[in-house]
Amino acid sequence: MAKKTIIVNTAKIVPLDKPSKLVELNAKEFSLDLKVQRSLNEARADAMADNFQPHALGIITASKRTDGHIYCLDGGHRISAARKADYQGLIATRLFENLTLQEEAALFLSLNSSRAVQAIDRFKVRITQGEPVAVGINKVLKTYGLHVDWANNQTLGVISAIGALESVYAGLGIREKGEYPDLVDKVIRTLHRAYGEKADRATYSRIMIEGLGIFIATFGSRIDYDRLVYILQGTVPRQIMVQTRQMRDARIKGGQLGNNAAAVLHRLYNARHRPKLPDFAAVEPRNDSYHLDKQDPLYVDPNQYVIEDALEEAQEKVDA
Numbered sequence: 001m002a003k004k005t006i007i008v009n010t011a012k013i014v015p016l017d018k019p020s021k022l023v024e025l026n027a028k029e030f031s032l033d034l035k036v037q038r039s040l041n042e043a044r045a046d047a048m049a050d051n052f053q054p055h056a057l058g059i060i061t062a063s064k065r066t067d068g069h070i071y072c073l074d075g076g077h078r079i080s081a082a083r084k085a086d087y088q089g090l091i092a093t094r095l096f097e098n099l100t101l102q103e104e105a106a107l108f109l110s111l112n113s114s115r116a117v118q119a120i121d122r123f124k125v126r127i128t129q130g131e132p133v134a135v136g137i138n139k140v141l142k143t144y145g146l147h148v149d150w151a152n153n154q155t156l157g158v159i160s161a162i163g164a165l166e167s168v169y170a171g172l173g174i175r176e177k178g179e180y181p182d183l184v185d186k187v188i189r190t191l192h193r194a195y196g197e198k199a200d201r202a203t204y205s206r207i208m209i210e211g212l213g214i215f216i217a218t219f220g221s222r223i224d225y226d227r228l229v230y231i232l233q234g235t236v237p238r239q240i241m242v243q244t245r246q247m248r249d250a251r252i253k254g255g256q257l258g259n260n261a262a263a264v265l266h267r268l269y270n271a272r273h274r275p276k277l278p279d280f281a282a283v284e285p286r287n288d289s290y291h292l293d294k295q296d297p298l299y300v301d302p303n304q305y306v307i308e309d310a311l312e313e314a315q316e317k318v319d320a
Contacts, residue, residue, distance in 0.1 A: 018099060022059075024090035027082035030062060030072045035128040036104040037076050037113075038121035039150065048081035056177070057082070058120035059091045061111060063104050070095070071119055074111040105129035119162040123148050135166050136181045142186070144192045146204070164206040164258075170259070175217055187212045189210055190225060194232035202237040207244050211261020215269075219277055223269075231268050 003213035032040065070077050082091065084316075099107070105246060107130040126134035141147055148165075149158045159165065168184050171177055187209060195203050202208070216223065240261065247260040262280070270276040 018096055018103065020094050020096045023093050023095050024072055025060075025062075025093045025095075026071065026081035026090060027079050027087060029070055030060070030079045032071050032076055032079075033071050033104075034121075034124065035101060036071065036073060036108050036125055037065075037146070038118065038125075040076060040080055040082075045077050045080040048077060052085035052087060054082075054087060054089055060091055061107070062093050062095050062262070063099045063107075064095055064097045064186055066098060071104070102129050120150055120160060121146060123162050133179065134168060135178065137169055138182055138249045140181055140184045140188055144188055146188065146192075151308055155265050159199075159204040159209075160201075161204060161206040161209050164209040164213075166219075167210060167258075171216050172210070172213050174214060183213060183217055186216050190229060193225075195237070200237075202241060205237065205241065207257050207261045208237050208260030211240070211244065211265055214258050214262035215265045218280055218283055221279060227273065228265075229270060233270060245282045257285060260278075 006227075057078050058075070058081065061073045062070050062075075063073055064070050079091070080110055096107070105125045108125050109129065123134055127138050128315065138148065146157050148160070148162060150160060165184065168187055169180055171180050171183065175183070190212060191199065191203055191208065243264045244257055244261040247263060248257055266277060266280070
């Protein structure tokens with residue numbers, strides 16, 4: 001099966017040519033905005049507060065907005081630890097003024113480009129920045145009432161598999177590397193049709209997203225989507241995930257979870273049904289297998305994503 005290409009970070013950092021000044025502020029003067037900052041890890045902040053060392057605070061980077069509030073862009077955990085430790089001293093701060101949200105987001109990404117910022121936090125900031133890949137994926141998710149965030153087993157409407165979404169958006173190494181919001185749309189729409197309100201964390205897991213993405217990108221218009229949805233409805237995602245890991249452990253498809261998940265879906269699709277899809281190898285070269293068919297009920301014009309309301313219009317056409 002073709003090798004996959006995964007976008008790790010496509011955010012383009014634009015140099016920020018805005019003046020700043022060095023000031024000293026109290027921890028209570030700072031606010032946090034998750035559109036331009038990572039989520040707070042309370043356990044980490046508690047640990048820092050338990051062993052609080054004022055001399056190790058360094059310099060905080062912040063933005064003073066037109067409403068007068070000061071938002072921390074780099075150093076949120078240090079500020080939280082100072083508050084928890086009831087530190088009343090002043091903290092050295094590099095303060096910018098009147099930045100746009102996009103400039104704040106770009107500054108956060110620039111300051112944290114070599115640090116362990118979680119993919120989910122970085123993705124949300126990239127949306128604020130207006131980075132095309134993050135914005136394109138987010139538009140698709142919003143169509144189905146979904147969004148990117150941290151999730152637990154009780155969380156609904158949340159996707160945490162950022163790497164899988166970006167891999168699908170880039171074509172999974174099956175399509176020529178590029179931008180494919182239509183492929184993301186087909187994957188998410190199929191899962192949404194199949195599981196709807198019953199969708200849970202497993203539904204939008206990396207295994208399900210990558211596996212279905214590879215399956216759809218490979219067979220394209222050969223797929224009967226009504227039949228695919230019917231098959232998925234009869235098989236809970238966790239069953240597919242278990243079978244995928246069993247295949248991976250047996251190294252049947254080279255040990256790659258996405259490829260193994262696609263193979264599981266292929267087997268389920270072909271079981272007791274005709275006509276059957278050919279083997280994956282039979283549709284090589286892979287890049288010729290996905291030609292967009294405008295008669296396909298799931299066809300989505302990739303260019304529509306540059307229009308604000310285009311996704312809603314496409315959904316209405318499909319529902320009509």
